[in-house]
Amino acid sequence: MKLIPFFPYADLFRRDEAALTEIMMSVCRRGAYIQQQECRNFDANLAKFMGVKHAFGVANGTDAIIIGLRAVGIGPGDEVIVPSHTYIATAASVHLVGATPVLAECGADHMLDAADVEKRITSKTKAIMPVQLNGRTCDMDALQAVAEKHGIMIVEDAAQGLGSKFNGQCAGTFGKFGTISFYPAKLLGCFGDGGAIVTNDDEVANSVALLKDHGRNAEGRVVAWGYNSRLDNMQAAVLDHKLKSYPQEIERRRSVATRYQTGLGDLPELTLPPAPGADSRHFDVYQNYELEADRRDELRTHLDEQGVKTIIQWAGTPVHQFKELGFEVDLPITDAFFKRCLMLPMNSAVTDEEVDYIISVIRAFYGN
Structure with missing residues:
Protein backbone atom coordinates (compact mmCIF):
# COMPACT_ATOMS: atom_id res chain seq x y z
CA MET A 1 0.00 0.00 0.00
CA LYS A 2 1.25 3.46 -0.91
CA LEU A 3 1.38 6.29 1.62
CA ILE A 4 0.59 9.64 -0.02
CA PRO A 5 0.57 12.63 2.38
CA PHE A 6 -1.83 15.48 1.74
CA PHE A 7 1.15 17.85 1.66
CA PRO A 8 4.82 16.79 2.00
CA TYR A 9 6.15 19.65 4.15
CA ALA A 10 9.70 18.32 4.39
CA ASP A 11 9.88 18.15 0.60
CA LEU A 12 9.82 21.97 0.48
CA PHE A 13 13.40 21.84 1.72
CA ARG A 14 14.65 18.48 0.44
CA ARG A 15 13.90 19.12 -3.22
CA ASP A 16 16.30 22.10 -3.34
CA GLU A 17 18.37 21.54 -0.21
CA ALA A 18 21.79 22.68 -1.45
CA ALA A 19 20.61 26.00 -2.86
CA LEU A 20 18.33 26.77 0.08
CA THR A 21 21.06 25.95 2.60
CA GLU A 22 23.47 28.31 0.88
CA ILE A 23 20.84 31.09 0.78
CA MET A 24 20.11 30.78 4.49
CA MET A 25 23.79 30.52 5.40
CA SER A 26 24.52 33.66 3.39
CA VAL A 27 21.88 35.59 5.33
CA CYS A 28 23.25 34.33 8.64
CA ARG A 29 26.90 34.94 7.78
CA ARG A 30 26.10 38.57 7.02
CA GLY A 31 23.77 39.02 9.99
CA ALA A 32 21.17 40.25 7.50
CA TYR A 33 18.07 39.43 9.50
CA ILE A 34 15.66 42.38 9.33
CA GLN A 35 14.65 44.62 6.39
CA GLN A 36 17.76 43.91 4.32
CA GLN A 37 18.39 43.71 0.57
CA GLU A 38 16.62 40.35 0.26
CA CYS A 39 13.37 41.97 1.39
CA ARG A 40 13.75 44.79 -1.13
CA ASN A 41 14.56 42.33 -3.90
CA PHE A 42 11.58 40.15 -3.15
CA ASP A 43 9.16 43.08 -2.96
CA ALA A 44 10.36 44.31 -6.35
CA ASN A 45 10.25 40.88 -7.99
CA LEU A 46 6.82 40.06 -6.58
CA ALA A 47 5.46 43.37 -7.88
CA LYS A 48 6.93 42.63 -11.30
CA PHE A 49 5.48 39.09 -11.34
CA MET A 50 2.00 40.36 -10.48
CA GLY A 51 2.14 43.46 -12.65
CA VAL A 52 1.55 45.96 -9.83
CA LYS A 53 3.31 49.16 -8.76
CA HIS A 54 3.83 48.25 -5.11
CA ALA A 55 4.39 45.05 -3.10
CA PHE A 56 5.22 44.85 0.60
CA GLY A 57 6.28 41.71 2.43
CA VAL A 58 4.73 41.43 5.88
CA ALA A 59 4.81 38.96 8.75
CA ASN A 60 1.81 36.85 7.67
CA GLY A 61 -1.31 36.82 5.53
CA THR A 62 -3.62 37.89 8.35
CA ASP A 63 -1.54 40.96 9.13
CA ALA A 64 -1.64 41.74 5.42
CA ILE A 65 -5.45 41.96 5.44
CA ILE A 66 -5.57 43.97 8.66
CA ILE A 67 -2.99 46.47 7.43
CA GLY A 68 -4.67 46.70 4.04
CA LEU A 69 -8.07 47.40 5.60
CA ARG A 70 -6.60 50.10 7.81
CA ALA A 71 -4.75 51.62 4.86
CA VAL A 72 -8.02 52.11 2.95
CA GLY A 73 -9.79 53.56 5.98
CA ILE A 74 -12.10 50.71 6.95
CA GLY A 75 -12.98 50.71 10.63
CA PRO A 76 -15.77 50.98 13.22
CA GLY A 77 -19.25 51.33 11.75
CA ASP A 78 -18.27 49.83 8.38
CA GLU A 79 -19.39 46.50 6.92
CA VAL A 80 -17.30 44.32 4.61
CA ILE A 81 -18.92 41.48 2.68
CA VAL A 82 -16.84 38.26 2.64
CA PRO A 83 -17.61 34.65 1.71
CA SER A 84 -18.33 32.19 4.49
CA HIS A 85 -16.26 29.65 2.53
CA THR A 86 -12.92 31.04 3.68
CA TYR A 87 -10.44 30.76 6.52
CA ILE A 88 -11.44 32.55 9.72
CA ALA A 89 -8.61 35.06 9.17
CA THR A 90 -10.60 36.82 6.43
CA ALA A 91 -13.53 37.65 8.69
CA ALA A 92 -11.35 38.08 11.78
CA SER A 93 -9.30 40.77 10.06
CA VAL A 94 -12.46 42.77 9.38
CA HIS A 95 -13.51 42.38 13.01
CA LEU A 96 -10.06 43.33 14.31
CA VAL A 97 -10.13 46.73 12.58
CA GLY A 98 -13.48 47.41 14.25
CA ALA A 99 -15.68 46.73 11.21
CA THR A 100 -18.35 44.04 10.78
CA PRO A 101 -17.85 41.01 8.50
CA VAL A 102 -21.03 40.22 6.55
CA LEU A 103 -21.01 36.63 5.30
CA ALA A 104 -22.23 35.60 1.85
CA GLU A 105 -22.81 32.45 -0.17
CA CYS A 106 -20.50 30.70 -2.59
CA GLY A 107 -21.56 29.86 -6.11
CA ALA A 108 -21.32 26.67 -8.15
CA ASP A 109 -17.57 27.23 -8.60
CA HIS A 110 -17.14 27.51 -4.78
CA MET A 111 -16.25 31.21 -5.12
CA LEU A 112 -18.01 34.31 -3.73
CA ASP A 113 -21.40 34.68 -5.43
CA ALA A 114 -21.97 38.20 -6.80
CA ALA A 115 -25.78 37.94 -6.81
CA ASP A 116 -25.83 36.98 -3.13
CA VAL A 117 -23.34 39.74 -2.33
CA GLU A 118 -25.67 42.35 -3.79
CA LYS A 119 -28.53 41.21 -1.55
CA ARG A 120 -26.38 41.89 1.53
CA ILE A 121 -25.33 45.46 0.74
CA THR A 122 -26.53 48.09 3.22
CA SER A 123 -25.83 51.76 3.82
CA LYS A 124 -22.91 50.62 6.00
CA THR A 125 -21.22 48.48 3.37
CA LYS A 126 -17.76 49.86 2.67
CA ALA A 127 -16.17 47.02 0.70
CA ILE A 128 -16.55 43.62 -0.91
CA MET A 129 -13.69 41.23 -0.18
CA PRO A 130 -13.58 38.35 -2.66
CA VAL A 131 -11.38 35.45 -1.56
CA GLN A 132 -9.41 34.08 -4.50
CA LEU A 133 -9.78 30.53 -3.30
CA ASN A 134 -7.97 27.31 -4.19
CA GLY A 135 -5.87 29.02 -6.86
CA ARG A 136 -8.87 30.41 -8.77
CA THR A 137 -9.92 34.03 -9.21
CA CYS A 138 -13.58 34.96 -8.70
CA ASP A 139 -15.77 36.27 -11.52
CA MET A 140 -14.42 39.77 -11.07
CA ASP A 141 -16.56 41.22 -13.86
CA ALA A 142 -19.68 40.39 -11.85
CA LEU A 143 -18.26 41.56 -8.52
CA GLN A 144 -16.87 44.79 -9.95
CA ALA A 145 -20.22 45.53 -11.56
CA VAL A 146 -21.92 45.21 -8.16
CA ALA A 147 -19.26 47.35 -6.48
CA GLU A 148 -19.49 50.10 -9.10
CA LYS A 149 -23.30 50.09 -9.02
CA HIS A 150 -23.32 50.70 -5.26
CA GLY A 151 -20.23 52.88 -5.01
CA ILE A 152 -18.21 50.55 -2.79
CA MET A 153 -14.63 49.34 -3.05
CA ILE A 154 -13.12 45.94 -3.82
CA VAL A 155 -10.34 44.61 -1.59
CA GLU A 156 -8.94 41.11 -2.13
CA ASP A 157 -7.88 38.20 0.03
CA ALA A 158 -5.75 36.42 -2.56
CA ALA A 159 -3.92 34.27 0.01
CA GLN A 160 -4.45 31.18 -2.15
CA GLY A 161 -4.38 32.90 -5.53
CA LEU A 162 -0.82 33.93 -6.43
CA GLY A 163 -0.49 33.64 -10.21
CA SER A 164 -4.16 32.95 -10.80
CA LYS A 165 -5.75 35.22 -13.40
CA PHE A 166 -9.15 36.40 -14.58
CA ASN A 167 -9.26 37.85 -18.10
CA GLY A 168 -5.46 37.93 -18.01
CA GLN A 169 -5.24 39.99 -14.81
CA CYS A 170 -3.61 38.59 -11.67
CA ALA A 171 -5.57 37.82 -8.53
CA GLY A 172 -4.88 40.50 -5.95
CA THR A 173 -4.70 43.36 -8.48
CA PHE A 174 -8.38 44.15 -9.05
CA GLY A 175 -9.15 46.20 -5.95
CA LYS A 176 -7.65 48.88 -3.74
CA PHE A 177 -5.26 46.24 -2.42
CA GLY A 178 -4.71 42.50 -2.49
CA THR A 179 -3.04 40.16 -0.01
CA ILE A 180 -0.98 36.99 -0.38
CA SER A 181 -0.01 34.30 2.13
CA PHE A 182 3.32 32.46 2.09
CA TYR A 183 2.35 29.84 4.69
CA PRO A 184 4.42 26.70 3.92
CA ALA A 185 1.58 24.82 2.21
CA LYS A 186 0.69 27.75 -0.04
CA LEU A 187 1.58 27.88 -3.71
CA LEU A 188 4.68 29.90 -2.91
CA GLY A 189 5.54 28.82 0.60
CA CYS A 190 8.30 29.89 2.98
CA PHE A 191 9.60 28.03 6.05
CA GLY A 192 7.32 29.75 8.52
CA ASP A 193 4.77 32.55 8.34
CA GLY A 194 4.87 35.28 5.72
CA GLY A 195 2.56 37.43 3.66
CA ALA A 196 2.38 40.37 1.29
CA ILE A 197 0.20 43.35 0.38
CA VAL A 198 0.08 44.57 -3.23
CA THR A 199 -1.50 47.71 -4.64
CA ASN A 200 -1.47 50.09 -7.58
CA ASP A 201 -2.65 52.97 -5.39
CA ASP A 202 0.19 55.26 -4.29
CA GLU A 203 -1.74 56.59 -1.29
CA VAL A 204 -2.55 53.09 -0.07
CA ALA A 205 1.10 52.12 -0.60
CA ASN A 206 2.30 55.02 1.53
CA SER A 207 -0.07 54.00 4.34
CA VAL A 208 0.97 50.35 4.16
CA ALA A 209 4.66 51.29 4.31
CA LEU A 210 4.01 53.13 7.58
CA LEU A 211 1.60 50.64 9.12
CA LYS A 212 3.79 47.56 8.64
CA ASP A 213 6.81 49.08 10.43
CA HIS A 214 5.70 50.88 13.60
CA GLY A 215 4.49 53.94 11.69
CA ARG A 216 8.04 54.92 10.73
CA ASN A 217 8.64 56.92 7.57
CA ALA A 218 11.63 56.67 5.23
CA GLU A 219 13.70 58.83 7.58
CA GLY A 220 12.96 56.53 10.50
CA ARG A 221 10.68 58.99 12.28
CA VAL A 222 7.44 57.68 13.76
CA VAL A 223 4.58 59.62 12.17
CA ALA A 224 1.64 57.22 12.77
CA TRP A 225 0.58 54.30 14.92
CA GLY A 226 1.69 51.09 13.27
CA TYR A 227 2.42 47.39 13.65
CA ASN A 228 5.53 45.26 13.86
CA SER A 229 4.79 43.24 10.74
CA ARG A 230 7.95 42.91 8.67
CA LEU A 231 8.65 39.90 6.50
CA ASP A 232 11.65 38.11 7.97
CA ASN A 233 14.67 38.69 5.74
CA MET A 234 15.61 35.00 5.59
CA GLN A 235 12.08 34.11 4.49
CA ALA A 236 12.29 36.86 1.88
CA ALA A 237 15.52 35.35 0.55
CA VAL A 238 13.92 31.90 0.33
CA LEU A 239 10.79 33.28 -1.35
CA ASP A 240 12.76 35.32 -3.86
CA HIS A 241 14.70 32.19 -4.82
CA LYS A 242 11.53 30.12 -5.18
CA LEU A 243 9.76 32.84 -7.16
CA LYS A 244 12.25 32.30 -9.98
CA SER A 245 10.87 28.78 -10.59
Whole structure:
Protein backbone atom coordinates (compact mmCIF):
# COMPACT_ATOMS: atom_id res chain seq x y z
CA MET A 1 0.00 0.00 0.00
CA LYS A 2 1.25 3.46 -0.91
CA LEU A 3 1.38 6.29 1.62
CA ILE A 4 0.59 9.64 -0.02
CA PRO A 5 0.57 12.63 2.38
CA PHE A 6 -1.83 15.48 1.74
CA PHE A 7 1.15 17.85 1.66
CA PRO A 8 4.82 16.79 2.00
CA TYR A 9 6.15 19.65 4.15
CA ALA A 10 9.70 18.32 4.39
CA ASP A 11 9.88 18.15 0.60
CA LEU A 12 9.82 21.97 0.48
CA PHE A 13 13.40 21.84 1.72
CA ARG A 14 14.65 18.48 0.44
CA ARG A 15 13.90 19.12 -3.22
CA ASP A 16 16.30 22.10 -3.34
CA GLU A 17 18.37 21.54 -0.21
CA ALA A 18 21.79 22.68 -1.45
CA ALA A 19 20.61 26.00 -2.86
CA LEU A 20 18.33 26.77 0.08
CA THR A 21 21.06 25.95 2.60
CA GLU A 22 23.47 28.31 0.88
CA ILE A 23 20.84 31.09 0.78
CA MET A 24 20.11 30.78 4.49
CA MET A 25 23.79 30.52 5.40
CA SER A 26 24.52 33.66 3.39
CA VAL A 27 21.88 35.59 5.33
CA CYS A 28 23.25 34.33 8.64
CA ARG A 29 26.90 34.94 7.78
CA ARG A 30 26.10 38.57 7.02
CA GLY A 31 23.77 39.02 9.99
CA ALA A 32 21.17 40.25 7.50
CA TYR A 33 18.07 39.43 9.50
CA ILE A 34 15.66 42.38 9.33
CA GLN A 35 14.65 44.62 6.39
CA GLN A 36 17.76 43.91 4.32
CA GLN A 37 18.39 43.71 0.57
CA GLU A 38 16.62 40.35 0.26
CA CYS A 39 13.37 41.97 1.39
CA ARG A 40 13.75 44.79 -1.13
CA ASN A 41 14.56 42.33 -3.90
CA PHE A 42 11.58 40.15 -3.15
CA ASP A 43 9.16 43.08 -2.96
CA ALA A 44 10.36 44.31 -6.35
CA ASN A 45 10.25 40.88 -7.99
CA LEU A 46 6.82 40.06 -6.58
CA ALA A 47 5.46 43.37 -7.88
CA LYS A 48 6.93 42.63 -11.30
CA PHE A 49 5.48 39.09 -11.34
CA MET A 50 2.00 40.36 -10.48
CA GLY A 51 2.14 43.46 -12.65
CA VAL A 52 1.55 45.96 -9.83
CA LYS A 53 3.31 49.16 -8.76
CA HIS A 54 3.83 48.25 -5.11
CA ALA A 55 4.39 45.05 -3.10
CA PHE A 56 5.22 44.85 0.60
CA GLY A 57 6.28 41.71 2.43
CA VAL A 58 4.73 41.43 5.88
CA ALA A 59 4.81 38.96 8.75
CA ASN A 60 1.81 36.85 7.67
CA GLY A 61 -1.31 36.82 5.53
CA THR A 62 -3.62 37.89 8.35
CA ASP A 63 -1.54 40.96 9.13
CA ALA A 64 -1.64 41.74 5.42
CA ILE A 65 -5.45 41.96 5.44
CA ILE A 66 -5.57 43.97 8.66
CA ILE A 67 -2.99 46.47 7.43
CA GLY A 68 -4.67 46.70 4.04
CA LEU A 69 -8.07 47.40 5.60
CA ARG A 70 -6.60 50.10 7.81
CA ALA A 71 -4.75 51.62 4.86
CA VAL A 72 -8.02 52.11 2.95
CA GLY A 73 -9.79 53.56 5.98
CA ILE A 74 -12.10 50.71 6.95
CA GLY A 75 -12.98 50.71 10.63
CA PRO A 76 -15.77 50.98 13.22
CA GLY A 77 -19.25 51.33 11.75
CA ASP A 78 -18.27 49.83 8.38
CA GLU A 79 -19.39 46.50 6.92
CA VAL A 80 -17.30 44.32 4.61
CA ILE A 81 -18.92 41.48 2.68
CA VAL A 82 -16.84 38.26 2.64
CA PRO A 83 -17.61 34.65 1.71
CA SER A 84 -18.33 32.19 4.49
CA HIS A 85 -16.26 29.65 2.53
CA THR A 86 -12.92 31.04 3.68
CA TYR A 87 -10.44 30.76 6.52
CA ILE A 88 -11.44 32.55 9.72
CA ALA A 89 -8.61 35.06 9.17
CA THR A 90 -10.60 36.82 6.43
CA ALA A 91 -13.53 37.65 8.69
CA ALA A 92 -11.35 38.08 11.78
CA SER A 93 -9.30 40.77 10.06
CA VAL A 94 -12.46 42.77 9.38
CA HIS A 95 -13.51 42.38 13.01
CA LEU A 96 -10.06 43.33 14.31
CA VAL A 97 -10.13 46.73 12.58
CA GLY A 98 -13.48 47.41 14.25
CA ALA A 99 -15.68 46.73 11.21
CA THR A 100 -18.35 44.04 10.78
CA PRO A 101 -17.85 41.01 8.50
CA VAL A 102 -21.03 40.22 6.55
CA LEU A 103 -21.01 36.63 5.30
CA ALA A 104 -22.23 35.60 1.85
CA GLU A 105 -22.81 32.45 -0.17
CA CYS A 106 -20.50 30.70 -2.59
CA GLY A 107 -21.56 29.86 -6.11
CA ALA A 108 -21.32 26.67 -8.15
CA ASP A 109 -17.57 27.23 -8.60
CA HIS A 110 -17.14 27.51 -4.78
CA MET A 111 -16.25 31.21 -5.12
CA LEU A 112 -18.01 34.31 -3.73
CA ASP A 113 -21.40 34.68 -5.43
CA ALA A 114 -21.97 38.20 -6.80
CA ALA A 115 -25.78 37.94 -6.81
CA ASP A 116 -25.83 36.98 -3.13
CA VAL A 117 -23.34 39.74 -2.33
CA GLU A 118 -25.67 42.35 -3.79
CA LYS A 119 -28.53 41.21 -1.55
CA ARG A 120 -26.38 41.89 1.53
CA ILE A 121 -25.33 45.46 0.74
CA THR A 122 -26.53 48.09 3.22
CA SER A 123 -25.83 51.76 3.82
CA LYS A 124 -22.91 50.62 6.00
CA THR A 125 -21.22 48.48 3.37
CA LYS A 126 -17.76 49.86 2.67
CA ALA A 127 -16.17 47.02 0.70
CA ILE A 128 -16.55 43.62 -0.91
CA MET A 129 -13.69 41.23 -0.18
CA PRO A 130 -13.58 38.35 -2.66
CA VAL A 131 -11.38 35.45 -1.56
CA GLN A 132 -9.41 34.08 -4.50
CA LEU A 133 -9.78 30.53 -3.30
CA ASN A 134 -7.97 27.31 -4.19
CA GLY A 135 -5.87 29.02 -6.86
CA ARG A 136 -8.87 30.41 -8.77
CA THR A 137 -9.92 34.03 -9.21
CA CYS A 138 -13.58 34.96 -8.70
CA ASP A 139 -15.77 36.27 -11.52
CA MET A 140 -14.42 39.77 -11.07
CA ASP A 141 -16.56 41.22 -13.86
CA ALA A 142 -19.68 40.39 -11.85
CA LEU A 143 -18.26 41.56 -8.52
CA GLN A 144 -16.87 44.79 -9.95
CA ALA A 145 -20.22 45.53 -11.56
CA VAL A 146 -21.92 45.21 -8.16
CA ALA A 147 -19.26 47.35 -6.48
CA GLU A 148 -19.49 50.10 -9.10
CA LYS A 149 -23.30 50.09 -9.02
CA HIS A 150 -23.32 50.70 -5.26
CA GLY A 151 -20.23 52.88 -5.01
CA ILE A 152 -18.21 50.55 -2.79
CA MET A 153 -14.63 49.34 -3.05
CA ILE A 154 -13.12 45.94 -3.82
CA VAL A 155 -10.34 44.61 -1.59
CA GLU A 156 -8.94 41.11 -2.13
CA ASP A 157 -7.88 38.20 0.03
CA ALA A 158 -5.75 36.42 -2.56
CA ALA A 159 -3.92 34.27 0.01
CA GLN A 160 -4.45 31.18 -2.15
CA GLY A 161 -4.38 32.90 -5.53
CA LEU A 162 -0.82 33.93 -6.43
CA GLY A 163 -0.49 33.64 -10.21
CA SER A 164 -4.16 32.95 -10.80
CA LYS A 165 -5.75 35.22 -13.40
CA PHE A 166 -9.15 36.40 -14.58
CA ASN A 167 -9.26 37.85 -18.10
CA GLY A 168 -5.46 37.93 -18.01
CA GLN A 169 -5.24 39.99 -14.81
CA CYS A 170 -3.61 38.59 -11.67
CA ALA A 171 -5.57 37.82 -8.53
CA GLY A 172 -4.88 40.50 -5.95
CA THR A 173 -4.70 43.36 -8.48
CA PHE A 174 -8.38 44.15 -9.05
CA GLY A 175 -9.15 46.20 -5.95
CA LYS A 176 -7.65 48.88 -3.74
CA PHE A 177 -5.26 46.24 -2.42
CA GLY A 178 -4.71 42.50 -2.49
CA THR A 179 -3.04 40.16 -0.01
CA ILE A 180 -0.98 36.99 -0.38
CA SER A 181 -0.01 34.30 2.13
CA PHE A 182 3.32 32.46 2.09
CA TYR A 183 2.35 29.84 4.69
CA PRO A 184 4.42 26.70 3.92
CA ALA A 185 1.58 24.82 2.21
CA LYS A 186 0.69 27.75 -0.04
CA LEU A 187 1.58 27.88 -3.71
CA LEU A 188 4.68 29.90 -2.91
CA GLY A 189 5.54 28.82 0.60
CA CYS A 190 8.30 29.89 2.98
CA PHE A 191 9.60 28.03 6.05
CA GLY A 192 7.32 29.75 8.52
CA ASP A 193 4.77 32.55 8.34
CA GLY A 194 4.87 35.28 5.72
CA GLY A 195 2.56 37.43 3.66
CA ALA A 196 2.38 40.37 1.29
CA ILE A 197 0.20 43.35 0.38
CA VAL A 198 0.08 44.57 -3.23
CA THR A 199 -1.50 47.71 -4.64
CA ASN A 200 -1.47 50.09 -7.58
CA ASP A 201 -2.65 52.97 -5.39
CA ASP A 202 0.19 55.26 -4.29
CA GLU A 203 -1.74 56.59 -1.29
CA VAL A 204 -2.55 53.09 -0.07
CA ALA A 205 1.10 52.12 -0.60
CA ASN A 206 2.30 55.02 1.53
CA SER A 207 -0.07 54.00 4.34
CA VAL A 208 0.97 50.35 4.16
CA ALA A 209 4.66 51.29 4.31
CA LEU A 210 4.01 53.13 7.58
CA LEU A 211 1.60 50.64 9.12
CA LYS A 212 3.79 47.56 8.64
CA ASP A 213 6.81 49.08 10.43
CA HIS A 214 5.70 50.88 13.60
CA GLY A 215 4.49 53.94 11.69
CA ARG A 216 8.04 54.92 10.73
CA ASN A 217 8.64 56.92 7.57
CA ALA A 218 11.63 56.67 5.23
CA GLU A 219 13.70 58.83 7.58
CA GLY A 220 12.96 56.53 10.50
CA ARG A 221 10.68 58.99 12.28
CA VAL A 222 7.44 57.68 13.76
CA VAL A 223 4.58 59.62 12.17
CA ALA A 224 1.64 57.22 12.77
CA TRP A 225 0.58 54.30 14.92
CA GLY A 226 1.69 51.09 13.27
CA TYR A 227 2.42 47.39 13.65
CA ASN A 228 5.53 45.26 13.86
CA SER A 229 4.79 43.24 10.74
CA ARG A 230 7.95 42.91 8.67
CA LEU A 231 8.65 39.90 6.50
CA ASP A 232 11.65 38.11 7.97
CA ASN A 233 14.67 38.69 5.74
CA MET A 234 15.61 35.00 5.59
CA GLN A 235 12.08 34.11 4.49
CA ALA A 236 12.29 36.86 1.88
CA ALA A 237 15.52 35.35 0.55
CA VAL A 238 13.92 31.90 0.33
CA LEU A 239 10.79 33.28 -1.35
CA ASP A 240 12.76 35.32 -3.86
CA HIS A 241 14.70 32.19 -4.82
CA LYS A 242 11.53 30.12 -5.18
CA LEU A 243 9.76 32.84 -7.16
CA LYS A 244 12.25 32.30 -9.98
CA SER A 245 10.87 28.78 -10.59
CA TYR A 246 7.28 29.59 -9.69
CA PRO A 247 5.96 29.28 -13.26
CA GLN A 248 7.15 25.66 -13.27
CA GLU A 249 5.32 25.09 -9.95
CA ILE A 250 2.12 26.36 -11.54
CA GLU A 251 2.59 24.26 -14.65
CA ARG A 252 3.03 21.09 -12.59
CA ARG A 253 -0.11 21.76 -10.56
CA ARG A 254 -2.12 22.33 -13.73
CA SER A 255 -0.76 19.05 -15.08
CA VAL A 256 -1.90 17.22 -11.93
CA ALA A 257 -5.34 18.84 -12.24
CA THR A 258 -5.60 17.67 -15.85
CA ARG A 259 -4.71 14.14 -14.76
CA TYR A 260 -7.42 14.16 -12.07
CA GLN A 261 -9.92 15.47 -14.63
CA THR A 262 -9.06 12.77 -17.14
CA GLY A 263 -9.22 10.00 -14.54
CA LEU A 264 -12.29 11.11 -12.57
CA GLY A 265 -14.29 13.38 -14.84
CA ASP A 266 -16.74 10.68 -15.93
CA LEU A 267 -17.83 9.69 -12.40
CA PRO A 268 -21.36 10.98 -11.72
CA GLU A 269 -20.74 10.79 -7.96
CA LEU A 270 -18.15 13.57 -8.15
CA THR A 271 -18.23 17.27 -9.02
CA LEU A 272 -14.71 18.29 -9.95
CA PRO A 273 -13.23 21.80 -10.02
CA PRO A 274 -13.01 23.36 -13.48
CA ALA A 275 -10.28 21.76 -15.57
CA PRO A 276 -7.38 23.84 -16.89
CA GLY A 277 -8.63 25.71 -19.95
CA ALA A 278 -12.29 24.92 -19.29
CA ASP A 279 -13.14 28.64 -19.19
CA SER A 280 -10.99 31.01 -21.24
CA ARG A 281 -11.54 33.82 -18.71
CA HIS A 282 -9.86 31.85 -15.92
CA PHE A 283 -6.25 30.78 -15.49
CA ASP A 284 -6.29 28.54 -12.41
CA VAL A 285 -3.15 27.60 -10.50
CA TYR A 286 -4.63 24.91 -8.21
CA GLN A 287 -3.51 25.81 -4.73
CA ASN A 288 -5.91 23.03 -3.76
CA TYR A 289 -7.95 20.43 -5.60
CA GLU A 290 -11.34 20.70 -3.92
CA LEU A 291 -14.12 18.51 -5.26
CA GLU A 292 -17.60 17.49 -4.15
CA ALA A 293 -18.33 13.81 -3.51
CA ASP A 294 -21.32 11.59 -2.81
CA ARG A 295 -20.79 9.62 0.42
CA ARG A 296 -17.92 11.98 1.15
CA ASP A 297 -17.08 10.68 4.63
CA GLU A 298 -17.08 7.04 3.49
CA LEU A 299 -14.88 7.93 0.54
CA ARG A 300 -12.44 9.77 2.80
CA THR A 301 -12.21 6.77 5.15
CA HIS A 302 -11.61 4.48 2.19
CA LEU A 303 -8.84 6.71 0.85
CA ASP A 304 -7.22 6.87 4.28
CA GLU A 305 -7.28 3.08 4.57
CA GLN A 306 -5.48 2.92 1.22
CA GLY A 307 -2.81 5.38 2.37
CA VAL A 308 -4.17 8.53 0.71
CA LYS A 309 -4.44 11.51 3.05
CA THR A 310 -7.11 14.12 2.36
CA ILE A 311 -8.43 17.28 4.00
CA ILE A 312 -11.84 18.87 4.43
CA GLN A 313 -11.03 22.55 4.14
CA TRP A 314 -11.34 24.75 7.25
CA ALA A 315 -11.80 21.52 9.29
CA GLY A 316 -15.24 21.26 7.73
CA THR A 317 -16.56 24.50 9.24
CA PRO A 318 -17.38 27.59 7.16
CA VAL A 319 -17.19 30.89 9.03
CA HIS A 320 -20.94 31.33 9.54
CA GLN A 321 -21.10 28.10 11.54
CA PHE A 322 -18.90 29.57 14.29
CA LYS A 323 -21.89 30.51 16.43
CA GLU A 324 -19.60 31.47 19.31
CA LEU A 325 -18.58 34.49 17.23
CA GLY A 326 -22.17 35.72 17.03
CA PHE A 327 -23.03 34.72 13.46
CA GLU A 328 -26.69 33.94 12.86
CA VAL A 329 -26.88 34.14 9.05
CA ASP A 330 -28.52 31.31 7.10
CA LEU A 331 -26.38 30.13 4.17
CA PRO A 332 -27.95 26.90 2.87
CA ILE A 333 -25.81 26.66 -0.28
CA THR A 334 -22.59 26.84 1.72
CA ASP A 335 -24.00 24.39 4.28
CA ALA A 336 -24.82 21.89 1.54
CA PHE A 337 -21.40 22.29 -0.04
CA PHE A 338 -19.61 21.54 3.23
CA LYS A 339 -21.38 18.19 3.46
CA ARG A 340 -19.76 17.15 0.18
CA CYS A 341 -16.40 18.94 -0.13
CA LEU A 342 -13.06 17.14 -0.03
CA MET A 343 -9.52 18.06 -1.05
CA LEU A 344 -7.20 15.55 -2.74
CA PRO A 345 -3.40 15.81 -2.65
CA MET A 346 -2.34 18.69 -4.90
CA ASN A 347 1.26 19.87 -5.00
CA SER A 348 4.23 19.75 -7.32
CA ALA A 349 5.82 16.85 -5.42
CA VAL A 350 3.01 14.36 -6.07
CA THR A 351 3.98 12.06 -8.95
CA ASP A 352 1.89 10.95 -11.92
CA GLU A 353 2.05 7.42 -10.51
CA GLU A 354 0.65 8.64 -7.19
CA VAL A 355 -2.12 10.59 -8.90
CA ASP A 356 -3.06 7.50 -10.90
CA TYR A 357 -3.13 5.46 -7.69
CA ILE A 358 -5.46 8.01 -6.05
CA ILE A 359 -7.70 7.88 -9.10
CA SER A 360 -7.81 4.06 -9.01
CA VAL A 361 -8.73 4.04 -5.31
CA ILE A 362 -11.59 6.49 -5.89
CA ARG A 363 -12.87 4.60 -8.93
CA ALA A 364 -12.81 1.34 -7.00
CA PHE A 365 -14.81 2.94 -4.17
CA TYR A 366 -17.58 3.92 -6.56
CA GLY A 367 -17.51 0.54 -8.31
CA ASN A 368 -15.79 1.71 -11.48
